[in-house]
């Protein structure tokens with residue numbers, strides 16, 4: 077582990093927050109090794125099936141149904157199942173916020189500070205393809221990583237934006253049923269996991285972040301529909317970034333109420349504000365976190381479609397229709413849009429009157445219209461189940477062609493294997509990796525170059 081020098085001021089504050097005895101236990105937790113976790117993508121596989129298939133040595137995270145610890149000497153990101161989007165690597169405490177937000181299929185969900193997608197991927201899985209997930213991050217470069225993770229996970233009903241919350245509020249108003257604010261914070265809870273956090277803490281501490289958090293929460297409240305839930309989380313300990321933010325939100329917005337979160341083994345209540353959750357590394361096998369849930373009073377107005385998705389559209393180009401005839405996934409063609417040759421499948425409830433926002437993605441990118449053909453894209457492959465495409469090639473994980481395909485190589489079929497003509501979906505053990513185009517015994521590789529196995 078890297079050497080880290082934690083500021084005296086922080087340690088004194090922790091002593092005050094925890095009391096002498098607990099403070100000693102907290103300091104002792106620094107002697108323990110950091111923990112490694114992964115969360116299974118329930119859009120694609122059940123945790124039971126995954127644990128039976130993988131060679132990783134896993135132990136369940138007790139409070140997360142699809143969360144597991146893996147051992148630090150394993151390399152789960154160098155695994156074809158990772159490339160198939162079967163799991164996301166995530167510190168166990170960080171799995172908690174998305175697991176607690178009560179998202180149901182059909183909801184309109186906003187993840188306001190979403191990159192790189194640790195929580196958005198779970199929110200998208202909970203939606204099961206129904207409703208809308210708007211994932212936003214103010215940083216454009218981080219939003220690109222977010223987009224990749226959401227597409228790798230096969231989430232089709234996404235919009236990815238890179239905007240200031242204020243701008244989103246001006247556009248959407250009280251639109252969302254569920255909002256997650258996983259706020260930028262001073263990161264005190266991550267000192268054990270990531271020594272670099274100590275360095276950035278010296279530049280910007282709790283007061284700097286508290287001002288940003290207050291502003292973000294005000295905008296989030298204004299985007300929440302009556303009856304909607306807003307979950308606030310940080311990975312820091314300072315009360316001014318946690319309970320104080322919640323207290324202030326309740327004071328400034330009388331339409332909001334606190335929803336008590338149930339305690340689970342090892343979790344603690346809020347300090348001076350019951351109903352919130354605190355996770356401490358000396359009490360739980362995970363890093364430090366704070367979580368609180370709020371609700372906007374009133375009842376949901378019921379379904380209201382703002383956009384034109386579903387309105388009459390010009391017929392699809394023949395090349396696209398031909399390709400879609402190989403796809404049995406139910407697609408509502410009135411939600412297909414072609415923009416600068418890129419073909420998108422809009423999510424339900426998508427507002428087409430939201431122009432002017434910096435979108436990185438509006439819906440599922442099905443592919444691209446080329447001169448006289450349609451070329452399906454990587455995100456489309458990841459959102460398909462093998463039974464939803466006409467021609468499928470599935471290799472066992474040990475088959476050397478899996479890694480060669482992920483490296484972008486042209487693949488030859490083996491003697492005795494049926495020749496392939498045209499588009500096919502390449503899978504590992506039945507889980508899609510991407511497309512290829514067959515011309516008999518040879519498969520031309522169509523794996524997205526930016527995602528290649530390095």
Ligand SMILES: C[S@@+](CC[C@H](N)C(=O)[O-])C[C@H]1O[C@@H](n2cnc3c(N)ncnc32)[C@H](O)[C@@H]1O
Nearest residue numbers: 189190191192193194195213214215258259260
């Ligand atoms: C704690 S991280 C989010 C982690 C993410 N939720 C995950 O689980 O992968 C906070 C994020 O907030 C973003 N951010 C900072 N200021 C913001 C603002 N004013 N509005 C929206 N996002 C902001 C940062 O770029 C950063 O990616």
